[in-house]
Amino acid sequence: MFVTNHVLAGAIIGRWYADRPVTAFLIGAGTHLAMDSVPHWGCDAEASGGPERFLRAARRDGLLGLAAAGGAVLAADRDCRVSTVTAICGSVLLDLDKPVEHFFDFSPFPAVVQWIHGAIQRESEGGMPMEVATGALLTAADAWMARRSRRRGRTGRRGRTDPRGRTGAGRHHLAMQSSSTGQSPATLPA
Numbered sequence: 521m522f523v524t525n526h527v528l529a530g531a532i533i534g535r536w537y538a539d540r541p542v543t544a545f546l547i548g549a550g551t552h553l554a555m556d557s558v559p560h561w562g563c564d565a566e567a568s569g570g571p572e573r574f575l576r577a578a579r580r581d582g583l584l585g586l587a588a589a590g591g592a593v594l595a596a597d598r599d600c601r602v603s604t605v606t607a608i609c610g611s612v613l614l615d616l617d618k619p620v621e622h623f624f625d626f627s628p629f630p631a632v633v634q635w636i637h638g639a640i641q642r643e644s645e646g647g648m649p650m651e652v653a654t655g656a657l658l659t660a661a662d663a664w665m666a667r668r669s670r671r672r673g674r675t676g677r678r679g680r681t682d683p684r685g686r687t688g689a690g691r692h693h694l695a696m697q698s699s700s701t702g703q704s705p706a707t708l709p710a
């Protein structure tokens with residue numbers, strides 16, 4: 521799938537796991553595989569003009585993806601900025617193989633990773649509507665989460681906002697409860 525869509529997914533994951541940048545990175549990497557297994561655009565590199573068409577699309581997608589990543593990091597609230605960066609890095613990591621192979625002529629990943637990444641692809645020339653629809657859906661979801669988080673921030677900054685609906689004060693209350701019952705806060709359900 522287009523790297524831009526992976527970036528947009530990473531922005532959402534970063535907001536969702538605002539206080540867990542490592543988890544955000546891992547979920548981002550996992551989501552990459554899930555998204556690549558959905559039917560999406562791709563062109564036959566062996567066909568006549570295929571490499572040129574692929575490069576043209578990759579160049580545009582790369583620039584758009586960079587702009588989306590920059591915009592997502594700048595738009596992220598301070599409490600989810602680090603996780604937004606790590607989630608986007610995880611989300612796009614597997615697609616680094618293409619530019620590295622193109623510019624440096626080697627694959628940065630072990631053969632088994634490349635094999636899995638290649639085997640799950642469901643590419644076709646007719647997959648462009650799915651790419652566009654996915655991008656629009658992810659952009660709308662990210663904008664909705666950003667607006668919600670900003671509104672929460674305005675209505676009371678008693679603690680850090682959390683897109684899952686808990687405030688910092690709520691988390692503190694849970695921690696107090698757990699310490700009084702002897703249960704570690706880390707074992708509480710998220």
Ligand SMILES: [Zn+2]
Nearest residue numbers: 521556614615
């Ligand atoms: Zn991929």
